[in-house]
Amino acid sequence: MAAKFSVKTTSSFFLVLCLTVILFFTLSCFSADPDPLQDICVADLSSPIRVNGYPCKPESQVTTNDFFFSGLRNGASTANPLGFGVRRANASTFPGLYTQGVSVNRVDLARGGTNAIHVHPRASESNLVIKGKVLFGFVTTANVLYYKVLKAGETSIIPRGLVHFAANVGSKNVAYLSAFNSVLPGVSPIPDNLFASTPTIPNYILAKNFRVDEKVIALIKSKFGLDISLSPATWEDI
Template sequence: MAAAKFSINTTSSFFLVLCLSVILVFTLSCFSSDPDPLQDFCVADLKSTTIVNGFPCKPVSQVTSNDFSYSGLMNETTIVNPFGAGVSSGDVTNFPGLNTLGISTSRVDLVPGGFIPLHVHPRASELIFINKGEVLFGFISTTNVLYSKVLKVGEQFIFPRGLVHFAANVGPGKAVLISAYNSQLPGIALLPLNLFASNPTIPNEILAKNFQVDANVIAIIKSKFGNLIN
């Protein structure tokens, strides 16, 4: 009897700990998600000098229908860089109705042979829809595995948040991409510019050790990007 009684108590204690653990995990997961808005909308006051994790709300009396529409992705973007890529952003900085909604868009135009250089979006995953052309997409996991594929019109590709990714036009003509992000301001860090055109600059010796090349090679690369951003 004693052994049976001990077994029941032990089993009950185990399930109690298990239940408490499940409740704790569920509670933490709820608190870690973005809070729901407490109002119908919060159109961004882009003139405000106080910005803390988003823009303050414009007074409702000043809100108009124009705040909830955006036509910046209609026209082809101007391409004036050696990458052969032009980007039009539809984030909260030019589409104030997106404020607090956790979503934004962009349009990318690629000339034949054009590409979007290696970059990351620190605050969002990116879902790309191919509107025109044939494009090679790829991203690199934290275990250095490359996931890439060539897609055509009507297909989509997803880049997980914070992972290094790229896109290249491999078709005979121009390509047009429409991106959607789960952030009103996804942010972007272009790796080539981060590495070779930062301000202040990363010392050549540091970059040379990282890439296992002579410092003179780094100096040549930096000179190319200096011309690009000036």
């Protein structure tokens, strides 16, 4: 008799398979991080010392659990204005992958949800769709936009440091895995950088760059909890 698999078992197996494939794909690329000088270096997250990363945990304190991670099994909440949720397996959440030049995110998008326009300054990004239909796009420094809608089992690559985005263009919720060739790829969300920085970028500068009235900038900032107008004179006083 043929073996029977429950929906839960099949889904778990497919997720593990997807994760394995995307990790292999990423590890086959050139690492963006320095090569390790020892077999293992589990990040010591409790140490206050930071020199371009984490120190290594003493090997006597390393355990099996440092090298296994279940944080991507369940989706993240998408109950926010973007309809976006993310769970990260990077050096800050999965200490055993430190110095290995790889990290993975699980991204969930509600219907109509988007992964905000952003950049990863320290890594390229490869994506594998688990379920749903996702529009991926990135813009080169020559202002050329490359984009495509992908379905479950299809992949994309986002070159390092380029502005990119993702959006759920289907009728159901979306989940996909993003793998990076860095243990801490970093993320700079463009909307937050421009309209919710601390201190805020002066309205007149943003208005000139976007070729709109300062009132438009003030309105946008109010959506981020900011509505501060700084003139050139007040900016000089900061």
